[in-house]
Amino acid sequence: MTLQADAARAANTRKQLLEWFTGDQGENTMRVLMNERPLTAEQLRIAEQTRRATRPHTYQPGEVAREQVDISATARRLADIARVGTQFADLFLAEASMCDLVEQAGPSMPDQPLREDDPISPYGLVYFQKPLADIGTHLLPIEAMLWYPLPPQRPASIEEEGICILPWVSTETVARLTDQREIVGRVPKLYCTASVIWPYGNKWGQMIKGAPPPEGATPEHYQQLLAAFWALCKQDNVADQENGPGIKRGDSRRFANAGIRRPDQPVRIVSLQRRHTTRDPGTTGDSREVEWKHQWWVNGYWRNTYYSSIDSHRQQYIPGHWKGPEDKPVLGGEKVIAVKAPRKRPST
Template sequence: MSIRPQDLPELRAALLDWTRRHGSDYFKSCVQDGAQRLFFPADPQTAGHWFANTDADRLAKADLYWVSAEMTELCVAAAKSMPEWELAPEDVPSQQGFILFEGLASLRPDYPSTAFSWGPCPRLAAQATLKGGAGLWLSAYTDVAAAYELAGVALDSMRVPMAPLMYAGESLAAYGHREAGDVSINTVDGDEVVSDDDELLTSRVGSLALIKTAWLLLQQGLVDVSELQPDRATVKRLRRAGHAEDLTATRVIDLRHRTTGTGASADREFRHQWIVKGHWRQQWYPSREVHRPVWTAPHVKGPEGAPLIGGEKVYAWKR
């Protein structure tokens, strides 16, 4: 499924409509089948209503984000070496958000999710899993057609029509300093993981690690963020469908290209070029009194035209 930035308002509307109409039954079935983790004692019907209502609320209030394929590739690569850091509300770009990563499925074969929504962790779930503290809830969604094709099930055989995306799990993360085991309860990535900074989860680019990386990169100068308003035809369709409140601009996140090369220091003379690999460094933010990882992109150092030392793969970053 190929989704353009201008498609995101209608995609969100379709997913929201489906969740409001069919979500309770879907989550009830998942609970009954043992496919949906419960965060508090509840019968399947009550739990189904709770999951559907809280997810619909996040989607309805979400700001929209669309990440280009090139930026998605950078997020996945950078997430593999992202250092540990403590998530705070100030690190989240919107209180609620819905984000789609173009081309994510091919870069992260272990996990099928391609889109995510987030918002404050609901009180009942926070009490049970985050010791009652404030935190983040991250819902993951996967391409319905791809998921059913993988399972060998025909979409037209379903009794209930499906939205283009389907709910695929969730991640919870507490804000601030936590003891080991309190960082996250993660079900979107397969086996339960109790820490979002766990080495396996980071190296395999789990969904929470991917989102945290994207949020860090959003704050840096190597990212271009533009806003795309829904076109006239989209506005008319959304209004006819009763989604006048969903006429939200989509923030398009793309990689900013360099226009000048990275030269050597002016007071030193070099006779070769060499590769500087992409890496993270910790930067101090005095206004918040916190350290946060900052990504340094791969680039070539040294005088232009000089021989290149090493035969590794080089990514050309142009400004």
Template sequence: MVAVTARDVPEIRARMSDWARDPGVDGAGNWFRFFVGPRPEDTAGEPAFPPLDDVGATIADTLRAQIPAAELFYVSADLTDLASHAATTLTDYRLHPEDLPAPVGLMVYEHPPVAGTASSRHDAVSLVSWGPGRGGVWVQSWGTVPDPEPPAVRVGRTLARLPRDHALSRMRKAAALNLPVPAPGNKPSSHDDAVDLGAKHILATFLRNAERAPIPPSFSPPHGYEWRGLTPMTFTDMKGWPSALTEGTSAADIDDAQIALQRTILATWLLMGQTLVQSERASAPRAARRRIERYDPALDTAVRLVDLRRARTAPTDHSDDSSTKNTREYRHSWIVRGHWRNQYYPSRGDHCPIWIADHLAGPEDKPLIGGERVNVLRR
């Protein structure tokens, strides 16, 4: 798969906007009716969705309004790696609206920030969108469509080409067999039998979906990113992100890797507000701008590329020279590893975590603890 660059992001947004606005069977409205439905079990007790809400329709309506209006960001590989690392030590934190880089945004990571998740629904997440939702902000994660495409996508596209009654008949026959889920313990002896068992299981799995909505012809969104989940995040004290709605995953299945992804997103937002990060404006190439105009002439074609500044030998957040106030004499210098500091901001009347990058501390003319020779890797 070709790596996505910052200049690709505006056209990705244009394709997503077109999908979000499409009222047909391959648009977001029908996609969410098919895959999510009116009231998934995941939303039981979820305050963001009152009991009478049509959850799938609510998510689709939200995306239809927010994706075209989103400010675009592209997170470099270096900043992605730092956010992933910093997230491992990020403490519970009360998020403020001003911590968001934009009220409505779409952010693409140069590479997936969290790998090896326990649930395949969170693999390859590299795109995040957010905007206002009940209680605070709704954060939606998106992953690239696997290559080669999963069997479920191939079977789904085949079913979508059949007459609806014919497709439903095949799915009901498969469901009536009550076949076990394919697993190593019940693996058929031949490859053809294994393929047949897998196909019938897929047919039975999506019967309920097909009974409530037409099968989307593309099965996975045609813009190239699959919806991985929604986290209605309130501006309140957090421990990871305690709730989420994810297609195909119950609340009980939320794992440590998903929390790691959510904390990494939060760490990225916090880092983007610090001086150790720089941003520059980029724009889609001319050919892409012409294609975007055909989708919607009003869509912005600019994107902010966010990256790390050059490494410094001292932290940049000190407001005064503490060395002049400290009369203690040190016999060595030492390396301070990167860490979060809880900084108080009088303007908001609260603390906010800020990342203190690796730096050399102590007198410059004193030997470094651990030896005088240091190999420094610079970007």
């Protein structure tokens, strides 16, 4: 599809995701992510009996039922927070080449503690034109990622400040893998597979009460990919950002009725910087002239760079580039073997 069509899909995706966090579906979604599915009346009766038998001296009648009420209230509050995060989210569309770079550079990005100013926007939703592979089974490609800050009025179980990350996959894919074809058409086209709560100051994997990811995947993978996307977007020598097509008046009205803030906000298209340079972007401006006799390819890499604006070191990606004069031979080029037919021996 074209960038314009995918930008329109990204805008519609935000409206669809709001449906996940509205009413009973929002609570049920968060209960699933919390791995706390509602108990039936029979399951509740058995749970109370089991609790009474295993803790006869401390058991209080109806305590399991009260715990279920607390879980339900927590799930509703988390759904409310996610809905607000979706309503305020700035929209981004990662163009296919940018998705390739995130997949290539993300896994090699060194770990660093999360800062409040690391995200490119406090609230954001990025739609990947080319879905990112999950690190485990590779059966649930990541179609989009939503992030938002945790508000002060959050559940008591979440003590630290930070952000919440929700990765989204194709509902069609989930239905096929789980043999639940009935969900297609009944829920939004994207399906939330996990939640990761990432406190400020913590590195990857240092989370609090995040929902378990799909089998074979890791919460660190989501954090690392999103952190790499944020860092790459901030580098003018790596990424270009431009506004996508304007939101149509009819769509803007639908978005406003759904509760979306700034319903006419265009989608920001993030694409790979294509300006060519032969200068090593990792140089420090040394004016010494060196007469190179070859040119060679330097693979992209991350470098810990000091930023005076924030008085801190952050990871900066140095894109792959050619080094050396363009008119010199390539060092380490492919070896070509010429195969010739054997000469015929002269007859005697």
